[in-house]
Amino acid sequence: MTDKFYEFFCPVKVIAGKAALEHIPYELSGLAAKRPMIITDKGVRAAGLLDPVVSACEESGLDIVSIYDDVPPDSSKAVVRDIAGIYRSEKCDSIIAVGGGSAIDTAKAVNILVSEGGDDIAKYSGAGVLKHPLKPFFVVPTTAGTGSEVTAVAVIADTEKHVKLPFTSSFLLPNAAIIDPRMTLTLPPHITAATAMDALTHATEAFTCMAKNPLSDAYATAAIKKITGNLLKVMDNPKDADGRLELAQASTMAGIAFSNSMVGLVHALGHATGAICHLPHGLCMSLYLPYVLEYNLETIREPLGELLLYLDGADVYAATPASRRAEAAISAIRRMRDALYKRCELPRTLKETGKVLESQLDDIARAALDDGAIMFNPKEVSLDDAKAVLARAWA
Amino acid sequence: MLAKRIQPMFFQARRLYVELMFQVMGRALQAVSEIDETVQQEANALPEGFLFEMMVMPDGARLIVEHTGNGRFRYLGDSAPRAVDLSIQFKHIAHAFLVLSFQEKTSVAFANDRMLVDGDISRAIRMTRILNRLEAFILPKLIAKRAVKEYPENIHLPEKLLNAARIYLKVATNFVETVKA
Numbered sequence: 001m002t003d004k005f006y007e008f009f010c011p012v013k014v015i016a017g018k019a020a021l022e023h024i025p026y027e028l029s030g031l032a033a034k035r036p037m038i039i040t041d042k043g044v045r046a047a048g049l050l051d052p053v054v055s056a057c058e059e060s061g062l063d064i065v066s067i068y069d070d071v072p073p074d075s076s077k078a079v080v081r082d083i084a085g086i087y088r089s090e091k092c093d094s095i096i097a098v099g100g101g102s103a104i105d106t107a108k109a110v111n112i113l114v115s116e117g118g119d120d121i122a123k124y125s126g127a128g129v130l131k132h133p134l135k136p137f138f139v140v141p142t143t144a145g146t147g148s149e150v151t152a153v154a155v156i157a158d159t160e161k162h163v164k165l166p167f168t169s170s171f172l173l174p175n176a177a178i179i180d181p182r183m184t185l186t187l188p189p190h191i192t193a194a195t196a197m198d199a200l201t202h203a204t205e206a207f208t209c210m211a212k213n214p215l216s217d218a219y220a221t222a223a224i225k226k227i228t229g230n231l232l233k234v235m236d237n238p239k240d241a242d243g244r245l246e247l248a249q250a251s252t253m254a255g256i257a258f259s260n261s262m263v264g265l266v267h268a269l270g271h272a273t274g275a276i277c278h279l280p281h282g283l284c285m286s287l288y289l290p291y292v293l294e295y296n297l298e299t300i301r302e303p304l305g306e307l308l309l310y311l312d313g314a315d316v317y318a319a320t321p322a323s324r325r326a327e328a329a330i331s332a333i334r335r336m337r338d339a340l341y342k343r344c345e346l347p348r349t350l351k352e353t354g355k356v357l358e359s360q361l362d363d364i365a366r367a368a369l370d371d372g373a374i375m376f377n378p379k380e381v382s383l384d385d386a387k388a389v390l391a392r393a394w395a
Numbered sequence: 396m397l398a399k400r401i402q403p404m405f406f407q408a409r410r411l412y413v414e415l416m417f418q419v420m421g422r423a424l425q426a427v428s429e430i431d432e433t434v435q436q437e438a439n440a441l442p443e444g445f446l447f448e449m450m451v452m453p454d455g456a457r458l459i460v461e462h463t464g465n466g467r468f469r470y471l472g473d474s475a476p477r478a479v480d481l482s483i484q485f486k487h488i489a490h491a492f493l494v495l496s497f498q499e500k501t502s503v504a505f506a507n508d509r510m511l512v513d514g515d516i517s518r519a520i521r522m523t524r525i526l527n528r529l530e531a532f533i534l535p536k537l538i539a540k541r542a543v544k545e546y547p548e549n550i551h552l553p554e555k556l557l558n559a560a561r562i563y564l565k566v567a568t569n570f571v572e573t574v575k576a
Contacts, residue, residue, distance in 0.1 A: 003499070005507045127511050166516065211506035262506065369524075370517035375505050380545035 006213030008260045009170060012150050016179035016249055021052050024096065024138060025060035027176050031136040033094035037087050038064055039107040040098040041071040049142050052182050053098055066090040071099065075106040076157045077165070080121045084113035094136035097174075098183075101146040101281070104139055108154035108172045111137050122158060122165055130169040139174040142183045144247040145195025145282050147202055147255020149177035179252055181245040189235060189344040192247075194282030196231045197340070199223060199251040200333075201266050201285035204293070206257035207307060208300040209264040209376045216261035219253045224310040226250035228336065235343045264377035265368070266292045269389065272367035277356045286337060286346060287353070291393045293330050295385065299378040301326045308332065351395040361390045409492050414456040416495040417449065419566060420529070421458035421470040426565035427529045428468040430558060435466030437525050446471075446479040447522055451491045452511075470569065481514035481522065494542075497534070501526065502544045532558045 015023045028036060036057070040050060045067075054064055068083050087095070087110060095114075097107030112124045115134035124130060139149040154167045187195070203220040206212065212220075226246045234243040269292070270284035279287075293304060305325030309317040311332040320328045340346040347353040350361075365386035368374065374381055427434050441447075443464040450457030459471040459479065485491035490509035493499040501523055504510055512519040527543040531550055540546045 007508050126513055128513070209506075210502060211508075370520050372516035372520060375502055375520060375523065380543075 006211070006215075006261075008213060008215040009152075010150055010173075010256045010260065011170070012173050013176040014150075014179065014252060015176055016252070017245060018181070020178050020180040021056040021140065021182070022059075024053070024140075024178060025057050025062040027138065028062065028094055028136060031094065031175060033136040034062070035065040035090070035092045036062070036094045036096050036136075036138075037066040037068065037083075037090065037092040038096045038098055039071060039083060039103055039110060040067070040069050041073075041100075041103050042069055044099045044103070044142050045069045047142075047186050049183055049186070050098060052180075053096065053140060064096075065092050071103045071106045073102050074157050075102050075109070076159045077121050078159070080106060080109040080113060080156055081119050083110045084119070087114045094138070096138045096140065098140045098142060100141070100143040101148050104141070104146070104148040105154040105156065107137065107139070109156045109167060111135055111172070112167065121156060121167075125165040125167055127166075127168040129167075130171045132171065134171050137174045138176050138178060140178045140180065140183060141248065141251070143187065143191065143195045144184050144244070144251040145198035147199065147251055147258065149174060149179075150252055150255040151259040153259075177252060179245070179248045181241040181248065184244045184248050185239060185241060187238075189238065190346055191282075192234060192238070193231070193340045193344050193346045194280055194286060195251070196227055196234075196247055196282075197286035197289070197337075197346070198282035199247070199254040200227045200336075201270075201289050202254035202258040202263065203227070203250075204289065204307065204333075205263040205266055206254065206261045208293070208296065208303050208378065209262055210378055211261040211376055212303065213261055216257040219257035220261075221307070221310045223250040223254040223257060224307060226253070228311050228332075231336070232339055232343075235340065262376040263373050264292070265295065265374060265379075265381055265386075265389070267373040268368040268371035268377070268381075269364065269386070269393075271371050271373065272364045273350075273356070275367060276360055276363055277353075279353060279355055283347060283353070286340070287348065287350065288389070288393055290330050290333050290337070291389050293333070294392070295389050296377065296379050297326060297330075304329050311336075349395050350390070350393050358394060361387065361394065365390055410456070410488060413451065413488055413491045413495055417456050417458040417473075418570075420449070420495075420526075421460055421472070422566040422569045423529055423533060423562050424458075424460050424525070425468045425470040425569065426562040427525075427532065427558075428466060429565065430561050431528065431532070434525050434528055437466070437521055437528075438462055438468060439466040440521060441518060442480075445481070445518075446475050446477065447518075448475065448479040448482040449485075450482060451485045451488050455485075455488055456491070479514075481512070481518050483519060483522070484511045484513060485509060486511065497538050497541045500542060500544055529562075531555070533562055 097104045109121050111134045141149050152170050152172050156165050203223040207220040227250045230243040230246040266288045269288045273284045308325045308329040337348045350356040441462045445462040448459045457473045459475045460468040463469050494504045530542045531539050
């Protein structure tokens with residue numbers, strides 16, 4: 001009897017492409033929602049990204065009842081409580097998150113409070129605590145990397161206890177993710193590069209880590225193909241709306257892949273580096289990806305070799321002997337990083353970031369060992385192993 | 396027909412096996428924390444009074460250990476004096492049996508979503524490392540390789556045999572003391 005097993009779940013309606021934002025009023029009406037609240041951050045508002053969302057709704061006679069635009073980069077319990085208070089006082093009945101990871105996570109947490117009641121979000125922390133569907137919830141991502149629009153998790157800081165509260169439930173998933181190329185057209189080059197490398201890492205780890213499965217594999221490979229085919233084109237021509245849409249879709253597909261097959265050591269190191277050195281997540285992913293693939297190489301040779309087809313195309317794949325494809329896949333990722341460095345100086349080593357001290361590497365290694373993602377890395381990681389990977393990523 | 400008759404016996408045997416393994420693991424966790432420095436270092440990062448539970452959902456067999464300080468665990472049986480801090484929960488007794496009979500590695504069981512973690516994930520990772528080290532000591536290498544992601548190369552045979560003997564002796568003593576009490 002086979003010993004294979006997997007689960008796959010993604011009930012999020014994906015609405016993607018030209019004039020996708022204009023579908024929001026119809027989709028909300030389908031859920032009997034008439035009084036939406038927008039949750040976003042100041043950067044999104046300043047970039048003018050709220051305007052097309054608001055006007056798309058108003059044109060259909062749907063008023064946005066409230067806009068909260070002060071979500072900080074690391075959202076906290078107090079922020080969630082305050083937004084939930086506004087939602088209740090304005091008698092809203094649905095939430096539209098417009099932004100990146102922080103705005104989306106905050107909106108997920110607000111949705112818990114306004115649906116379940118109470119003011120203390122910490123009460124709902126953990127896995128499987130939520131037992132009922134929440135209020136109608138839409139997500140409009142403004143970066144193409146996190147995949148938060150299709151993940152069933154949120155993380156909120158408890159600033160009093162100095163811990164991060166994780167929330168895991170399929171009820172956190174939005175009813176719909178709206179992928180509109182207008183939302184990412186103005187992303188600056190280094191954020192475009194870092195977030196796309198974040199998505200590439202999601203897909204690569206999803207395809208090579210322990211919980212990989214046939215369905216997540218399909219999403220992961222399709223995402224990688226879209227990223228390698230469009231990232232440099234978009235870097236050279238930021239107004240390429242088709243390329244932007246491809247990257248945004250790739251991010252969502254990579255999000256679907258990794259939320260069903262999890263991630264590994266790249267994320268464990270990235271989370272630790274983000275917490276200790278305050279480096280952006282996407283940058284950490286780009287930085288560690290080749291070094292971790294080299295560390296895992298003998299455990300993931302076969303799936304990594306398969307990825308060469310999506311990273312470098314059919315000609316290169318066919319011309320590379322099967323025994324060398326895994327190394328060639330890592331080389332393709334390194335070439336992508338070099339090309340991004342040339343275009344926007346996206347750092348390739350910890351030293352190039354200028355924000356990490358060599359003396360911090362031991363702390364990063366120790367923190368990475370306790371990160372949940374390490375459980376799904378295909379190869380066991382000891383403290384010395386983590387230190388060795390960090391030493392290679394240093395310079 | 397015969398299969399239908401045997402099935403209840405199999406279910407009963409499986410339940411008894413899981414209950415017995417939890418009792419052995421709980422006592423072995425206490426024992427390994429008394430003799431192994433690496434386990435003590437790992438456990439020392441947990442707060443004093445920290446309660447760890449492994450159980451079968453919804454209300455099946457369970458083991459509970461408490462960190463009493465200095466990296467030492469105490470096996471508390473199947474009932475906790477207060478709410479546990481970390482609970483690793485098998486979704487079904489069949490999943491617990493797969494892991495406890497070494498047909499499925501703990502890490503694979505996590506990857507296959509056989510278990511839920513209720514509590515701090517980083518502490519769950521730490522407890523998994525401790526359980527892996529325990530299994531590497533008390534199981535023959537061939538079986539331990541089926542239980543852990545990677546058998547630790549730095550555990551050599553004399554150390555393994557000596558520690559396994561000490562752990563089993565402590566487990567047996569604890570069983571006897573429990574029966575006497």
